[in-house]
Amino acid sequence: MSFNAHIITAYPDMFPGPLGASLSGRALKDGLWDLALHDLRDFGQGKHNNIDDTPAGGGPGMVLRADVAAAALDSVDNETALPLILPSPRGQVFSQSMAEDWAQAPGLVFLCNRFEGVDERFIEARRPLEVSLGDYVLAGGELAAMVMLEAVLRLLPGIMGKAESGRDESFSAANQGLLEYPHYTRPNMWDGRAIPDVVTGGDHEKLAAWRRAEAQAVTKSRRPDLWARLNDKKDDKSD
Numbered sequence: 001m002s003f004n005a006h007i008i009t010a011y012p013d014m015f016p017g018p019l020g021a022s023l024s025g026r027a028l029k030d031g032l033w034d035l036a037l038h039d040l041r042d043f044g045q046g047k048h049n050n051i052d053d054t055p056a057g058g059g060p061g062m063v064l065r066a067d068v069a070a071a072a073l074d075s076v077d078n079e080t081a082l083p084l085i086l087p088s089p090r091g092q093v094f095s096q097s098m099a100e101d102w103a104q105a106p107g108l109v110f111l112c113n114r115f116e117g118v119d120e121r122f123i124e125a126r127r128p129l130e131v132s133l134g135d136y137v138l139a140g141g142e143l144a145a146m147v148m149l150e151a152v153l154r155l156l157p158g159i160m161g162k163a164e165s166g167r168d169e170s171f172s173a174a175n176q177g178l179l180e181y182p183h184y185t186r187p188n189m190w191d192g193r194a195i196p197d198v199v200t201g202g203d204h205e206k207l208a209a210w211r212r213a214e215a216q217a218v219t220k221s222r223r224p225d226l227w228a229r230l231n232d233k234k235d236d237k238s239d
């Protein structure tokens with residue numbers, strides 16, 4: 001069964017965009033996932049077909065109308081069975097574990113906003129999951145939706161060339177939440193630098209131990225926050 005990606009946006013032409021290339025593009029052609037675009041402008045109100053209006057109480061920018069957002073959402077088939085995601089800098093920060101959860105769903109609905117925000121009453125009534133890419137501000141939710149969708153699509157069965165290459169990765173549970181170990185490929189000697197002997201030596205156990213130690217060292221030095229969290233989790237388990 002194909003994974004249903006629904007995008008509600010005022011800029012449907014932005015899609016599939018980069019998701020139409022490479023692995024996700026081939027998978028789209030092969031019907032492993034499908035893309036349904038819902039143009040916010042089709043749900044505009046009044047003679048000017050407005051989808052936004054000035055903020056109540058004043059302030060800069062425009063606000064996406066609750067009635068427009070709700071009408072667009074109601075046009076999505078099977079909408080209540082799918083997680084509803086509102087990309088927003090106010091949301092919880094997107095993570096690999098969210099991508100893993102969402103990849104189990106029959107599909108996803110993204111509401112992409114381009115204004116100051118969405119009328120809060122829509123958020124109260126429809127309870128979207130507000131998710132942020134990180135602590136910076138984009139001009140709209142479309143690129144954020146593409147990033148999140150790509151992270152999910154590559155986890156769907158049949159999309160990656162080799163099933164396991166999707167799992168044993170930075171942040172993944174199979175990698176115990178560590179950042180990834182270093183990679184090498186031919187030529188054996190480049191720029192006066194050889195591939196470490198342990199990598200080419202053929203002793204699989206030794207290599208696995210080396211990779212694990214490298215992954216730990218990289219995580220500890222680059223992401224002390226991640227390292228501290230992993231160690232807290234381990235302590236919880238041993239209690």
Ligand code: SAH
Pocket residue numbers: 086087088089090112113114115116117118131132133134135136137138139140141142144
């Ligand atoms: N006034 C908002 C920013 C609006 S940016 C604030 O200060 O929080 C316009 C839209 O871009 C947002 O509504 C959201 O949909 C999207 N966006 C901006 N930054 C984002 C981020 N870090 N992660 C996800 N979506 C983001």
